[in-house]
Amino acid sequence: MLRSTTLxxxxxxxxxxxxxxxxxxxxxxxxxxxxxxxxxxYAPVNGVExxxxxxxxxxxxxxxxxxxxxxxxxxxxxxxxAAGRQVIAVDLQGHGRTLPFDRPMSFEAMATDVSExxxxxxxxxxDVMGYSMGGGTALRLxxxxxxxxxxxxxxxxxxxxxxxHDFNAQGMKSIxxxxxxxxxxxxxxxxxxxxAPDVNNWTKLVTQxxxxxxxxxxxxxxxxxxxxPTLLVFGDWDSVRTSHxxxxxxxxxxxxxxxxxxxxxxxxxxxxxxxxxxHYEIFMNPRLAEAAIxxxxxxxxxxx
Amino acid sequence: xxxxxxxxxxxxxxExxxxxxxxxxxxxxxxxxITVDQTLAQTLPALANARQVIVPHMxxxxxxxxxxxxxxxELMADDLAALMAEMGIxxxDLVGYSMGGGIALQTxxxxxxxxxxxxxxxxxxxxxGWYPDVVQAFRDMPGNAPAIAANIARSPLGDRYPDVNxxxxxxxxxxxxxxxxxWSADIxxxxxxxxxxxxxxxxxRPEHIxxxxxxxxxxLRDGGLDGSGRPPGRxxxxxxxxxxxxxDTTAVAExxxxxxxxxxxx
Numbered sequence: 006m007l008r009s010t011t012l013x014x015x016x017x018x019x020x021x022x023x024x025x026x027x028x029x030x031x032x033x034x035x036x037x038x039x040x041x042x043x044x045x046x047y048a049p050v051n052g053v054e055x056x057x058x059x060x061x062x063x064x065x066x067x068x069x070x071x072x073x074x075x076x077x078x079x080x081x082x083x084x085x086x087a088a089g090r091q092v093i094a095v096d097l098q099g100h101g102r103t104l105p106f107d108r109p110m111s112f113e114a115m116a117t118d119v120s121e122x123x124x125x126x127x128x129x130x131x132d133v134m135g136y137s138m139g140g141g142t143a144l145r146l147x148x149x150x151x152x153x154x155x156x157x158x159x160x161x162x163x164x165x166x167x168x169x170h171d172f173n174a175q176g177m178k179s180i181x182x183x184x185x186x187x188x189x190x191x192x193x194x195x196x197x198x199x200x201a202p203d204v205n206n207w208t209k210l211v212t213q214x215x216x217x218x219x220x221x222x223x224x225x226x227x228x229x230x231x232x233x234p235t236l237l238v239f240g241d242w243d244s245v246r247t248s249h250x251x252x253x254x255x256x257x258x259x260x261x262x263x264x265x266x267x268x269x270x271x272x273x274x275x276x277x278x279x280x281x282x283x284h285y286e287i288f289m290n291p292r293l294a295e296a297a298i299x300x301x302x303x304x305x306x307x308x309x
Numbered sequence: 310x311x312x313x314x315x316x317x318x319x320x321x322x323x324e325x326x327x328x329x330x331x332x333x334x335x336x337x338x339x340x341x342x343i344t345v346d347q348t349l350a351q352t353l354p355a356l357a358n359a360r361q362v363i364v365p366h367m368x369x370x371x372x373x374x375x376x377x378x379x380x381x382x383e384l385m386a387d388d389l390a391a392l393m394a395e396m397g398i399x400x401x402d403l404v405g406y407s408m409g410g411g412i413a414l415q416t417x418x419x420x421x422x423x424x425x426x427x428x429x430x431x432x433x434x435x436x437x438g439w440y441p442d443v444v445q446a447f448r449d450m451p452g453n454a455p456a457i458a459a460n461i462a463r464s465p466l467g468d469r470y471p472d473v474n475x476x477x478x479x480x481x482x483x484x485x486x487x488x489x490x491x492w493s494a495d496i497x498x499x500x501x502x503x504x505x506x507x508x509x510x511x512x513x514r515p516e517h518i519x520x521x522x523x524x525x526x527x528x529l530r531d532g533g534l535d536g537s538g539r540p541p542g543r544x545x546x547x548x549x550x551x552x553x554x555x556x557d558t559t560a561v562a563e564x565x566x567x568x569x570x571x572x573x574x575x
Contacts, residue, residue, distance in 0.1 A: 236548060247518075250519075254509070255515065259509065259510070259515075260515035262440055262442060263439075263442055263512040264511070264553070265553075270510065275549050277509065277547070279545065280543040280567070281543055281571065296548055299548070300549070
């Protein structure tokens with residue numbers, strides 16, 4: 006029991022926020038504080054009230070955080086992305102400023118929330134970028150609501166639960182209501198307590214996550230049908246198995262053949278593996294924003 | 310950038326030409342097959358901004374004349390070891406692209422004490438790591454050599470390296486690369502901290518990249534919150550690049566330099 010609680014805490018911390026040390030590292034190196042939103046509020050979508058912020062101007066990019074995280078977790082990467090586009094950052098169900106709702110958590114429901122948010126903001130479609138749990142939501146959005154997704158950036162997440170290393174798969178399965186109290190010692194609770202409308206919802210969030218984040222799923226049959234040009238980003242020491250990374254790219258038509266001198270062997274999808282990077286800092290790694298911006302700004306390539 | 314120094318060393322019957330770019334701790338940068346400048350492209354100047362970069366022209370390439378000997382990764386690794394001895398370099402970082410990556414790997418396998426840190430760019434540890442079409446292209450090279458050679462001899466590349474026998478070079482590279490080889494059993498024995506760099510649309514199969522990195526101890530588990538799960542290996546896959554244009558931007562050098570620095574001075 007002790008071991009499984011420790012595991013749950015470690016993984017929960019992992020899913021949520023970086024260790025404080027890496028947050029400081031990022032702050033001091035970039036010298037930029039958190040970007041200030043142009044606009045923020047609650048959107049009445051899909052029968053719930055979804056909190057969002059808009060940063061910057063230009064082509065829209067929806068940004069989705071990881072489990073137990075919030076908009077803030079991207080740190081300087083949010084500012085970097087917002088320098089060249091309109092970033093629509095969302096607090097997903099039960100996270101940050103968005104309430105837990107009386108609804109079981111699922112990738113499908115959160116994807117529909119985001120799809121309707123895009124319409125609510127008067128947009129036909131938007132680029133979508135998500136990390137970990139937010140990456141799963143982004144992926145589900147591209148599968149279930151392809152009409153609203155322009156380009157897709159999927160960061161450090163799996164298309165099937167078996168893609169996580171055993172350590173992470175077991176850790177996520179061991180999260181439950183009993184972990185809520187112990188998790189109050191973690192940086193992600195401290196961040197939650199600063200922004201949540203009612204800090205007492207913490208236990209509800211942990212309970213909802215416990216019923217959701219360790220569930221098996223396998224979208225391998227649906228991934229090949231994704232039409233949105235997609236960039237996959239992982240760390241070289243990710244929580245995702247590298248064999249799964251290779252398989253993921255192959256499902257998107259990558260890794261099938263040599264590109265040839267004239268690039269005729271490539272399709273519109275891309276893969277980045279960032280060196281010296283883990284699941285626990287990739288969301289604030291400056292190379293992530295660089296890779297995403299280069300992909301989002303590139304001219305449209307040949308249709309798949 | 311200032312003009313590089315150059316020199317020659319007599320090693321293993323070769324008059325081996327080399328250039329020295331930049332200042333600092335020496336690093337040996339090994340070019341790909343057929344050409345020197347084109348295969349190293351932006352990676353050379355970007356590395357030379359931070360390090361002293363020694364670029365040997367391997368057998369039959371650039372300004373190093375060919376000799377009556379087949380091209381073999383093992384022999385070229387021995388040439389490199391002999392060059393380092395001639396230059397008085399006890400050990401150094403090795404960075405190799407494509408054919409040069411194979412030479413770097415063989416140097417780490419055959420002469421482990423010479424290698425501080427190893428960087429292998431867009432190459433395989435076994436012939437079948439290349440896509441089948443790529444292996445077939447290697448098989449076709451000897452037959453195509455006369456026609457290709459005639460074209461190159463009339464091109465700016467031919468003007469730059471007038472002494473290269475292009476037909477022989479194409480034939481020998483085709484023969485070397487289409488012969489089966491498999492060094493996978495030797496990879497786990499490499500003690501130098503090693504970084505692998507690939508393009509996302511590479512000529513190397515993704516499963517091979519996974520196998521390669523796992524043999525270096527990578528990807529077997531999560532890296533851990535504190536990084537304790539990570540042995541000293543690194544992997545970079547650079548998006549929107551191919552085997553042929555991977556070095557056309559500074560992205561490779563930018564990925565490599567923090568790795569070289571992370572493991573400190575010798």
